Amino acid sequence: MTHRIRYGGDYNPEQWPEEVWDEDHRLFTRAGIDTLTVGVFSWSLTQPAEDTYDFTVLDRVLDRAAAEHRSVCLATGTAALPPWLAQRYPEVNRTDFEGRRHRYGQRHNFCPSSPAYRRLATAMAARLAERYAGHPALLAWHINNEYGGACYCDRCAEAFRDWLRDRYGTLDALNDAWCTTFWSHRYTDWGQIEPPSALTEHWRGPDHTAFQGTTLDYFRFTTDALLGCFLAEKEAIRHHDSETPVTTNLMGMFRPLDYHRWAPHLDFASWDSYPPLDAPPTWAALGHDLMRGLKDGAPFWLMEQTPSTTACRDVNPLRRPGELRLATFQAIAHGADATLYFQMRASRGACEKYHGAVIGHAGRDDTRVFREVAELGRQLEQLGAATLGARTPARTALLFDWDSWWALEISDGPSRSVRYQEVVHAYYRAAREAGADVDVVPQTADLTPYDVVLAPVLHLVKGDFADRLEAVARRGGTVLTTFLSGRVDEHDRAFLADVPGPLAPLMGVRVDEWDARPPEFAQPVPELSAEARLVFELVLPRGAEPIATYGTDFYAGTPAVTRHAFGEGEGWYVATALDRRGVEQVVRRVLARHDLIGPYADQEGLETATRVAPDGTRLLFLLNHATEAAELTAHTTATDLLTGKQVKGGDPLTLDPLGVAVLRLQ
């Protein structure tokens, strides 16, 4: 048990001479670093040949960490192949979407169906676990690194067919699910089924497929195939170490893998946050909440973030003074119990030599970045255990559904311009900026804790989900969904019913037609003084009342937003992509019905997040994302855990530009 938030990052001392390690540890102590992620790319070092294992360097890295009272998150290192492996077993190299078998190079590129990869990766995990299971520095296992991507080789084709046999049992069931009578695709032999690629069902890249059902299943198969690699390594570890928690670093909103299928197999969730340039703060926050949602709200680790810049983008801006601290407290506010960096010391060569690091090439401790990292280490020490194990008491749920994401973005019609993440983020942002705490949950989640369920672009509806949404409204809750929801079943077959399919009774609407226009075209929505874009569904109210309407065209005056009284609650339907102002008004009306607008909702740039510690203490994080000071009036009596200062309700409360307060409420 630790007494504070874990602090540290990826550490690859095998890349530099051992004399430098002394300096590394001296600087780590200065910066309050207690946790090192080790061995992520060390396979060619720990196994220089198939029958030779060599752990002398790793032994020294771990022993040294233990001697310095630091913990190690030990990676199995199976994400980057050693050259001998690819040379001896060319099958380990992936075959890409265009059908090209790759040769040795890069990383994150092994075929998940390769028996040689599986055998050797698992053997490595087993050796490491056997050797280090009881090591005093060992804190957690980190399997592989950022799993992702797909392979289209013949072995994967075979594995896909096996996966399909398991899922469908018979070819009749598969033909029915994939609608294969369309374009004469009726399969009469499992061997006829091909992975959907540029050589088979696709044109114009991975999002254009003749058979959405096939492509959807390939996404699911790839998710399971890579998960199979993870599970094989985890099992090997468990054989020697039954206790130490096991994770792998995920990537937040990462389309290729359905992390909800991974969630039950992770002992805790961890992820790498590299928000896109110019993303609003809610983009990273949504990633945090999605990752927290994987384990039912249990704390996660921020496994990687850059202390200063990335290197892989065309342009790599620097984190401004104060931004790192703010991003770190944002992660903690959303549930991180560990905040780690990529990377502790910069590599000398290769493609990440310009990636930000706690310690740069010159090894100095008087740089601005080092000073900020060290100051943050001091503040985390001061915060101590206050936030550890805390939970988010959210009464608002946002649905996040990989199946819907995939189905929407591989769909032909009505619009290629609708992007799943953007619509989901728009609703998330509106709720968060109104001060609501939000849990981001899958369709299988228990919805009973929530008063509000936001389910934007819920394109694909599975199982009894529509019934469970109805139950939320029946007991008085509010459910919101939008255009392009309730369209298809789990196989991407249209519901043979009025749109929005199984959601129609709750929404009290019927949609027969929809119009799609280029992104430049804006349709006014006068009641909200807002604009709508991309897709305009024509709504026929069937019990619902219009809240806002379209301003022009032959459907001028017909509803763009409706509300339907259902049981004790309501169903809201938003039939088009409203702009930020429009989404904000709709979401605030929904939240207001349940008194979920936060006390600082109108403070521009201010983010709030609530956490409840295991002893019941309520913490309110105030995060000022603005570059001006925020002048607030405290809404209650509280103590700021970072300064020790007390405020009473009604007192002025100032946050510096990019400033943070962690209020312990009384």
Ligand code: GLA
């Ligand atoms: C990823 C990887 C790291 C490193 C960083 C650079 O998150 O896991 O190995 O490449 O990106 O940003």
Ligand code: ZN
């Ligand atoms: Zn393959």
